[in-house]
Amino acid sequence: MTQERPILTLENVSMSWPRPGGGTVEALTKTGLEVRAGDCCVVRGPSGSGKTTLLLIAGGLLQPSTGSRSIHGTVGFIFQTLELLPYLDIRENVRLGLPADGARERVEELLERLGLADRARHRPWQLSTGECQRVATARALASSPGLLVADEPTGNLDEENARIVHEALAHHASEGGAVLVATHGSVQALGMTRSLELLAGALTEQEVAT
Numbered sequence: 001m002t003q004e005r006p007i008l009t010l011e012n013v014s015m016s017w018p019r020p021g022g023g024t025v026e027a028l029t030k031t032g033l034e035v036r037a038g039d040c041c042v043v044r045g046p047s048g049s050g051k052t053t054l055l056l057i058a059g060g061l062l063q064p065s066t067g068s069r070s071i072h073g074t075v076g077f078i079f080q081t082l083e084l085l086p087y088l089d090i091r092e093n094v095r096l097g098l099p100a101d102g103a104r105e106r107v108e109e110l111l112e113r114l115g116l117a118d119r120a121r122h123r124p125w126q127l128s129t130g131e132c133q134r135v136a137t138a139r140a141l142a143s144s145p146g147l148l149v150a151d152e153p154t155g156n157l158d159e160e161n162a163r164i165v166h167e168a169l170a171h172h173a174s175e176g177g178a179v180l181v182a183t184h185g186s187v188q189a190l191g192m193t194r195s196l197e198l199l200a201g202a203l204t205e206q207e208v209a210t
């Protein structure tokens with residue numbers, strides 16, 4: 001596995017945001033990171049430490065101020081704000097962006113895995129926060145992305161919902177995907193294989209006890 005080329009490589013990546021009124025905020029400083037197939041990485045750090053900035057850059061949604069990013073494969077994203085479409089039902093939200101034919105089984109499998117099978121015809125506004133979070137997880141996984149990026153996907157979740165989401169992420173990595181998930185919770189995050197920490201824009205990695 002380690003011989004394979006990384007799915008994601010960040011080299012010397014920095015991000016400076018303009019500070020209103022002048023100057024800059026250094027949200028990320030000289031960050032290097034390689035993420036490979038099978039890696040399930042948790043990124044921890046206090047609010048404002050640069051987690052969202054790192055994830056947006058990793059996912060290709062934000063261009064860093066300096067440094068380079070390369071990716072082999074596709075990216076799936078679970079947004080902190082979920083971004084479910086209110087006028088589509090749950091099944092349609094999960095199917096969004098998939099080819100019209102052939103994806104049926106995958107969608108039903110994910111609805112099942114995330115405990116949503118009996119909510120498939122509901123609209124997002126008819127579900128609880130935890131259920132919506134699971135829909136966003138299913139949708140991000142539907143296309144089997146090479147890299148799944150998740151920004152605090154269990155932030156507002158009770159233990160049971162958090163467990164279901166973490167299990168789905170770990171399962172994705174076990175199937176050969178890669179996962180980058182930000183949290184400000186404890187490292188209790190199930191099935192994580194790598195532990196990264198951000199403090200004021202500086203990224204470090206800790207050993208994960210196995």
Ligand code: ADP
Pocket residue numbers: 017018019025026027045046047048049050051052053054
């Ligand atoms: P986290 O996700 O860990 O809470 P963020 O990546 O959102 O941290 O933010 C890191 C730092 O960058 C914070 O100090 C924040 O205020 C600043 N920042 C984030 N986005 C912007 C932006 N669009 N404009 C200016 N500053 C920003």
Ligand code: MG
Pocket residue numbers: 051052053151
């Ligand atoms: Mg954030």
